[in-house]
Amino acid sequence: MKNLALIYLAFALIVVTMPFVADAVIDKSDAFTVSVRFSDGVTEEIGIEEYVLRVLAAREGDITALEAKKAFAVAARSVGMYFATFGCKHSDFDCCDSGDCCIELASVAGASESTQNAVSETAGLYLETDNAPALALFTLCASSGTVQSDEFDYLVSVDSNVRCERHVTEIDFTDGEILDIFPEARDDMKFYAVYGESNKLSFAIVGGKQIDGAVISTALGLKSKEITITPTENGIKAISYGVGHGMGLDLCNSERLALDGVYYKKILEIYFPRLNLKGN
Ligand SMILES: [Zn+2]
Ligand SMILES: [Zn+2]
Numbered sequence: 001m002k003n004l005a006l007i008y009l010a011f012a013l014i015v016v017t018m019p020f021v022a023d024a025v026i027d028k029s030d031a032f033t034v035s036v037r038f039s040d041g042v043t044e045e046i047g048i049e050e051y052v053l054r055v056l057a058a059r060e061g062d063i064t065a066l067e068a069k070k071a072f073a074v075a076a077r078s079v080g081m082y083f084a085t086f087g088c089k090h091s092d093f094d095c096c097d098s099g100d101c102c103i104e105l106a107s108v109a110g111a112s113e114s115t116q117n118a119v120s121e122t123a124g125l126y127l128e129t130d131n132a133p134a135l136a137l138f139t140l141c142a143s144s145g146t147v148q149s150d151e152f153d154y155l156v157s158v159d160s161n162v163r164c165e166r167h168v169t170e171i172d173f174t175d176g177e178i179l180d181i182f183p184e185a186r187d188d189m190k191f192y193a194v195y196g197e198s199n200k201l202s203f204a205i206v207g208g209k210q211i212d213g214a215v216i217s218t219a220l221g222l223k224s225k226e227i228t229i230t231p232t233e234n235g236i237k238a239i240s241y242g243v244g245h246g247m248g249l250d251l252c253n254s255e256r257l258a259l260d261g262v263y264y265k266k267i268l269e270i271y272f273p274r275l276n277l278k279g280n
Contacts (some may be wrong), residue, residue, distance in 0.1 A: 088102050127272055
C-alpha cells in the first residue's frame with residue numbers, strides 16, 4: 001500500500017513538473033546541444049556555448065570591437081538554439097558547418113581572447129519570440145542597410161546611415177562576357193535595374209527578361225545584392241557593396257556602432273526591435 005502511494009506521488013510530481021520542464025530548458029540555454037555535421041563527415045553534439053565560440057571564430061578578424069562581438073555572440077547563440085529546437089534544412093542533424101548551407105563554423109582554437117570574453121560575458125543570453133529562440137540571423141556587411149525577410153517578420157530593414165567603404169567589390173565585364181552569363185542580353189545590352197529597400201537590387205530587366213537581384217549578384221560573382229551597374233566603353237562595370245544576404249545583425253555596422261560607444265544590448269535593440277533578450 002505504501003509503495004502504491006509512492007508511485008502515485010511520483011506520478012503526481014511528474015504531471016505537476018512537466019509543464020515547467022520545457023521552460024527550464026529554454027531558460028537554461030547552456031543545457032542546449034546542437035548536432036553538427038562537420039565537413040569531414042563526422043556528426044557531433046556540441047554545447048551551445050561551444051557552438052557560439054565556433055561561429056565567432058569563423059569571423060575572427062572581421063570584427064574586433066568587444067561590444068560588437070557580444071551582440072554577435074547573442075545572435076549566434078539564438079541561431080544555434082533555434083537550430084537545436086526547430087532544425088534547419090537537414091533531417092539527420094541540426095545544421096552543418098558550411099557558410100553556403102547553414103552557418104560557417106571554425107575551430108575553437110581560432111578564437112581570440114576578446115572573442116572568448118564576448119562569449120563568456122554573454123553566456124546564456126539569447127533572443128526569443130513567442131517563448132522560443134529566434135532565428136536572429138547575422139550578415140558580414142549589409143552596407144547601406146539590412147533588408148526585411150519574407151519568412152521571418154522579426155528580421156526587419158535597418159538603415160546604416162552610410163554606405164560601407166570597406167566591403168566593395170568591383171568587376172568589369174565585356175559585352176561578350178555578359179552575353180556568356182546572360183544570353184538574354186543578346187537583343188539589348190542594357191540592364192534596367194529596379195532597387196528595393198537599403199539600395200538592394202530587387203531585379204533587373206536583361207534583354208526583356210526579369211532576373212532576380214540575388215541571381216544577378218551570384219551570376220556576376222558579386223558578394224551582395226547592393227549593386228550598381230554602369231556602362232563602360234566595351235561592356236559594364238558592376239560594383240557590389242557589402243557581403244552576404246543582408247538580413248539581421250549587420251556585423252560591419254555593429255563594429256562602427258561599438259566603436260562609437262554603443263553598448264551591445266542597444267545594438268541588438270537596433271537590429272532586432274521585435275525580439276526579447278532572455279537568459280541568465
Ligand atoms: Zn547545412
Ligand atoms: Zn562593410
